[in-house]
Amino acid sequence: MWILALALGIVSQYLFVGNAAGISVVIFILGFYGLFFYAANGRMGGFDKWQGQSRSGWLLMVPIGLLVMTYAIFANRFFHLLNGVAIMILVAAQTILLTRSGSQPWHKAGFFPDLVHRCIVKPFTYVSVPFGIVSNLVLPSEGIRTARGTLRKVSLGLLLAAPILIVVIALLASADRIFQSWLTEIPGWFQGLSVGEGVVRVMTAGGIALYTFCYIWGLLVHKPADSTIGSSAAVNSSNSAEGNEAQQKAQMALDPISAGTLLISVNLVYILFAVIQFSYLFGAANGLLPEGAAYAEYARRGFTELVLVALINLVLLLCGLHFVRREGVWMERVRKVSLSMLVICTVIMLVSAYSRLSLYEDAYGYTQTRLLAHGFMLFLGVLLVTAFIRIWQERLSLSKAYICCAVIAYVVMNYVNLDARIASNNIARYERTGIIDIAYLGTLSADAAPALLKLQEKQPDIESLNQVVDQLKERSRSRDQWPSWNLSEQRLR
Incomplete structure (x- = not known):
């Protein structure tokens, strides 16, 4: 089937x-x-x-x-x-x-x-049934330590890495024209077929195959999906609840050879991409760009795709920390080094995405969404650094650390005064370029008023700015009841 x-x-x-x-x-x-x-x-x-x-x-x-x-x-x-x-x-x-x-x-x-x-x-x-069938074919029997068994584990790692690499490579190619041009120059594999079209074809074939199989399976099997497919033995009914839970966790854990193969495959792509990002960060990418591509436009695009890749890597990192069996000193070292390399490459991507977004803001202005994206990237960076520490210090509770980081980050974002920063940054950009979106500044809250009033003092001839300031003042006067008292509104009044 x-x-x-x-x-x-x-x-x-x-x-x-x-x-x-x-x-x-x-x-x-x-x-x-x-x-x-x-x-x-x-x-x-x-x-x-x-x-x-x-x-x-x-x-x-x-x-x-x-x-x-x-x-x-x-x-x-x-x-x-x-x-x-x-x-x-x-x-x-x-x-x-x-x-x-x-x-x-x-x-x-x-x-x-x-x-x-x-x-x-x-x-x-x-959905787990066809993957269980595949794992039952490639996984060796318990206790076998032969070259054939190792080859099967490596094959499983490559099989698991394939869909991740398809998505990741497509995002990286969309984010970086140099990386995309290198991919399209690979002979044979991509001849006459774009990377995007190849991804669409693979996803279409896989989606139709998976859905058709699962739909027909659901019609023919009138009971819950067999959770034992791909497992080597059933759980003994006489085991205690703790033993059952431990055995289920061990069955869910991925073999270290398969996990290492997956992580190494992904890291090889990331290292290649990191080389391009270093050339971009130090200004040497201009000579590597395809013909007809402008460096300024190249540098400003791709931050969304890079953030998506960083999120995928964070999921891989958490799975590598919690869902890989610990076997042997050398395999444990391979796991830790591979996860550490994944963290380093992801941090490089975040730095690149942060720089690209900064250039984008410098060209098109500052908005609340773009500043929130900056904050989110910094938050991801903190999570990655925390995970890096957890790789080598296993006594650290990652859940406690992440919860604390999330609470602190959320409180900090409330107190950085986003509207005031948006106004001041756009005004600084106006002083450099002479371009400013007054209409957008008019949608900000009273927190932006101090920066706008300073600009009004320097540039009293900007009629639209005077209208925005008057609107802010009028809005503030309409909220002068004591239950609505607010420090920013009071200062503006």
């Missing part, structure tokens, strides 16, 4: 990515039904013994077939869109009826909520 679902996903991305719907819909539906009938025949013993609702399900073949054929016969895009929704609903209803998976007859009102549950909610409860 899993192999056929993967084949369906690979074929589907070729049919749909970059192509309008046509005969591709017919081919996809035929492939889906081939997988469905194969799985149902193997799981339930064929269709000839089915009774009851299955008869109604067979009749749905007529409207489904006719609607699917419209994609190959007609070119009306409006009906193509409507038919896509109708076909999905009818196929879901038919598969539920044929497998007798629904709790309600098709003509009852309760059938539709059951259909929605089967299509949207239940497949996600079986």
Whole structure:
């Protein structure tokens, strides 16, 4: 089932990515039904013994077939869109009826909520099943210490690293044109295919394969997902509650060889990217830029993608601290060094993102969202430094440290007086460039008034500024009741 679902996903991305719907819909539906009938025949013993609702399900073949054929016969895009929704609903209803998976007859009102549950909610409860099948194939038996076993563990690490690297490389390529140009120059792998298109194709194939498998599995298995798939032994019923919990935690923990392979694979990409960032931070990236790219524009873009990568790395870091088995002195050193390198590369990304955002603000002005992004990056930096300490000092409670950091950071952000900083920074930018967004400053609170009044004294001829100051004063006078007393409002009055 899993192999056929993967084949369906690979074929589907070729049919749909970059192509309008046509005969591709017919081919996809035929492939889906081939997988469905194969799985149902193997799981339930064929269709000839089915009774009851299955008869109604067979009749749905007529409207489904006719609607699917419209994609190959007609070119009306409006009906193509409507038919896509109708076909999905009818196929879901038919598969539920044929497998007798629904709790309600098709003509009852309760059938539709059951259909929605089967299509949207239940497949996600079986997401672990295909990964359990894969891990059962690649993980060695307990106690085996052979080269073949090590190779399987490394293969599992590469398998786990692949989707992470796809997302990370796509974000880094979007964030940095030099990194993107280096990727596109790699011969063979990316010839005739952009990095973005490759990511879309892989995600489309994987998403269709995973959802199709989990949906059909949910129809054919009328019990909770087997949590024992991929495990080597069942839990002994005579064990104590503490023993059960420890065994479950050990089963969830990733093998150190697989974890090390994953971390090293990710770190190799990050080290390459860090080299580019050092050239950017020290001003040497101008000579490395692709033809037609301006250094100023290159430096100002990409901070959002870099912050997203930093968040992904923080999740990897926490998993590396808590969900990797501790085996042997050397493997423990590899784990700690790999996690430390991950922290260092992430800090470099945050410094780069912080610098890019500063340049962006210098070009386009300061806003509350941009200053909050600065604060969030600093907060992430503190979390990463704390995690770095936790890597080498295991007695440190990371949860306690993170909670304390979060509380302190939130209080500090309240007392840095964002509106006052926004006003003063925009005024300083105005004195350098002669450009200022007075309309935006008018949306700030009374906290910005002192800086605006100073600018008004220096530049009394700016008519729009006088209007903004008058609006702030008027707004402050309308809040002079004692329950609304506020120091900033009082100073402005």
